[in-house]
Amino acid sequence: MSSPSYPRGRSRRLSLIARLRRVNVPQAKSTVRRLLIVWGVLVGSSALLMLNLVRLQVVQAPQLLKQARSQQTSYLRPFIPRRPIVDRNGSILAIDRPVYMLYAHPKYFKEPKAEIAGKLAPILGRSVAELSRKFESADTGVRLEFSLQENAADRIRDLQLDGLDLAQQQQRLYPQQNVTADVVGYVDVDQTGQAGVEYSHKNLLERSVKSVRLSRTGMGTVMPDQVPGGFLHIDDLHLQLTIDSRLQRAALPILQQQIKKYSAKRGMVLAMDVRDGSIRALVGDPSYDPNEYFKAKVELFKNWGLTDLYEPGSTFKPLNVAIALEAGAIKPDQIFNDEGSIYIDSWPIQNFDYSYAGARGPTSVSEILQRSSNVGMVHIVQQIKPSVYYSWLQRIGLGQSTGSDLPFEMAGQLKDRKTFVESPVDVATTAFGQGFSLTPIQLLQLHGILASGGKLLTPHIVQGLYDANGQPYWQPNLTTAKQVFSPTTAQTVLQMMESVVSKGTGKAAQVPGYRIAGKTGTAQKASSGGGYLESAKITSFVGIFPVEAPRYVVVAVIDEPKGEDAFGSTVAAPIVKAVIEALITIDKIAPSQPIPSPTPTPTPSP
Numbered sequence: 107m108s109s110p111s112y113p114r115g116r117s118r119r120l121s122l123i124a125r126l127r128r129v130n131v132p133q134a135k136s137t138v139r140r141l142l143i144v145w146g147v148l149v150g151s152s153a154l155l156m157l158n159l160v161r162l163q164v165v166q167a168p169q170l171l172k173q174a175r176s177q178q179t180s181y182l183r184p185f186i187p188r189r190p191i192v193d194r195n196g197s198i199l200a201i202d203r204p205v206y207m208l209y210a211h212p213k214y215f216k217e218p219k220a221e222i223a224g225k226l227a228p229i230l231g232r233s234v235a236e237l238s239r240k241f242e243s244a245d246t247g248v249r250l251e252f253s254l255q256e257n258a259a260d261r262i263r264d265l266q267l268d269g270l271d272l273a274q275q276q277q278r279l280y281p282q283q284n285v286t287a288d289v290v291g292y293v294d295v296d297q298t299g300q301a302g303v304e305y306s307h308k309n310l311l312e313r314s315v316k317s318v319r320l321s322r323t324g325m326g327t328v329m330p331d332q333v334p335g336g337f338l339h340i341d342d343l344h345l346q347l348t349i350d351s352r353l354q355r356a357a358l359p360i361l362q363q364q365i366k367k368y369s370a371k372r373g374m375v376l377a378m379d380v381r382d383g384s385i386r387a388l389v390g391d392p393s394y395d396p397n398e399y400f401k402a403k404v405e406l407f408k409n410w411g412l413t414d415l416y417e418p419g420s421t422f423k424p425l426n427v428a429i430a431l432e433a434g435a436i437k438p439d440q441i442f443n444d445e446g447s448i449y450i451d452s453w454p455i456q457n458f459d460y461s462y463a464g465a466r467g468p469t470s471v472s473e474i475l476q477r478s479s480n481v482g483m484v485h486i487v488q489q490i491k492p493s494v495y496y497s498w499l500q501r502i503g504l505g506q507s508t509g510s511d512l513p514f515e516m517a518g519q520l521k522d523r524k525t526f527v528e529s530p531v532d533v534a535t536t537a538f539g540q541g542f543s544l545t546p547i548q549l550l551q552l553h554g555i556l557a558s559g560g561k562l563l564t565p566h567i568v569q570g571l572y573d574a575n576g577q578p579y580w581q582p583n584l585t586t587a588k589q590v591f592s593p594t595t596a597q598t599v600l601q602m603m604e605s606v607v608s609k610g611t612g613k614a615a616q617v618p619g620y621r622i623a624g625k626t627g628t629a630q631k632a633s634s635g636g637g638y639l640e641s642a643k644i645t646s647f648v649g650i651f652p653v654e655a656p657r658y659v660v661v662a663v664i665d666e667p668k669g670e671d672a673f674g675s676t677v678a679a680p681i682v683k684a685v686i687e688a689l690i691t692i693d694k695i696a697p698s699q700p701i702p703s704p705t706p707t708p709t710p711s712p
Contacts, residue, residue, distance in 0.1 A: 419629025476610030560591035619697030624676035
């Protein structure tokens with residue numbers, strides 16, 4: 107029997123139904139499950155992407171923006187040379203200059219090493235053998251020179267040799283070398299001041315330059331069109347000091363001569379203008395060349411005129427006379443008995459010349475200074491109540507620093523009031539300059555009181571910042587001078603000190619035609635363990651001139667001179683004389699009185 111016939115469309119529907127009936131149900135469920143998993147993964151991924159987008163766009167947006175900007179921009183603080191330092195006359199003491207570091211990269215040489223060494227040797231001042239050895243030490247990065255000057259660098263560029271690299275940098279140049287090293291100091295390889303004015307006034311020497319923001323490409327290179335115009339501005343200011351390099355150069359040879367003659371450890375010379383406390387000279391020996399500071403011993407970087415304490419000895423005696431006069435304890439024409447040797451609290455005190463001069467008997471105050479009598483000074487100070495005397499010592503600045511504008515200054519040392527007042531021997535030793543300590547610059551300041559009409563001045567070295575036309579841009583605010591002694595007292599003591607130079611121990615400081623006041627000093631050096639060193643002493647001399655209208659104080663201090671004739675009068679006084687003569691020439695100071703003509707030598711008759 108034949109199958110029934112259906113229309114074509116219905117036949118197709120029946121065929122599809124039949125096939126669906128034959129589908130495996132578990133298999134269909136698995137397919138649906140897979141679809142659901144795929145859908146879930148897609149939805150989850152989309153959710154994670156959305157969360158990450160929120161994290162990047164919202165949570166971390168500020169941090170990422172900052173990071174992007176740091177990658178796309180950079181901040182440049184261009185190197186600006188330090189301001190120059192000049193002396194009172196405009197002579198250069200320190201200035202920046204371009205120099206070059208020379209590196210060799212032998213692996214890039216296109217000529218034999220020996221030939222390149224032969225071409226470089228005369229320019230560098232080296233031997234061919236030395237350069238050849240350096241070329242063999244490494245394939246690249248061999249440093250041949252640390253600070254090559256510009257003309258030498260130009261000669262090397264003209265050779266057009268492959269494998270050489272010139273890196274420009276700034277270097278501080280000190281034309282005066284060791285002459286002004288104690289004042290100016292030096293800067294290290296990082297252009298940081300390490301001593302002197304370079305250290306204490308770095309805020310005035312370093313030009314203020316703001317960092318500049320530069321845009322970079324994706325490769326990190328700077329975009330030239332994004333560099334701001336005119337961002338480099340170098341002013342024409344320079345730091346001017348009060349010292350005179352001519353005076354420094356005049357003082358140094360005589361200082362070195364005396365140090366060598368007496369086999370001394372070291373020496374220092376200072377000169378101050380008592381009109382305002384400006385320091386005209388400060389030079390020490392031994393010193394160092396700040397251009398090659400790395401070759402010097404570390405202890406030479408210390409300006410011991412400000413840092414090292416010592417007992418001044420007899421150079422302090424004029425201050426004690428001034429204190430006694432100002433306190434009303436003595437009169438200028440008073441007479442004291444100089445026994446030559448006395449005991450205070452069972453401690454012996456005697457004059458330096460007692461072994462051959464003995465007791466001098468009745469002696470005036472002026473003669474006590476002339477002869478540098480220790481016993482006479484003890485009698486003078488004994489006229490003052492100890493507590494009053496101590497107050498005067500504090501008033502003139504003992505136990506304090508001078509307040510100068512040079513770095514690392516040490517304050518003097520003075521015993522506490524109770525110990526001092528209750529100890530007669532401490533009072534007695536202070537009378538002739540022992541039992542306390544100060545620095546050479548404080549001795550300069552103390553005698554400046556006498557020279558300035560009784561005013562306590564602040565020694566200073568910096569005059570100010572000036573432009574190229576000499577106009578002041580900044581000047582220091584100096585402390586007002588304090589009146590300590592009356593002008594009458596100061597002038598009275600100066601006249602007594604004049605007799606020290608004209609008749610007493612300071613004759614070696616005489617300059618014909620000029621009235622000079624002075625005082626010698628020869629003091630034992632204190633031992634670190636207490637007491638004094640028998641074989642070590644410090645000699646010094648203080649000169650003030652001209653007496654009729656004082657203008658300058660000059661101090662010379664020589665540490666540990668050797669020899670039986672090593673005294674302040676023989677070692678230090680000639681140095682002060684030489685400095686005074688230089689000041690007379692430089693400042694054209696007229697003589698105090700007519701200079702006597704030399705007596706003509708009679709011509710022998712034939």
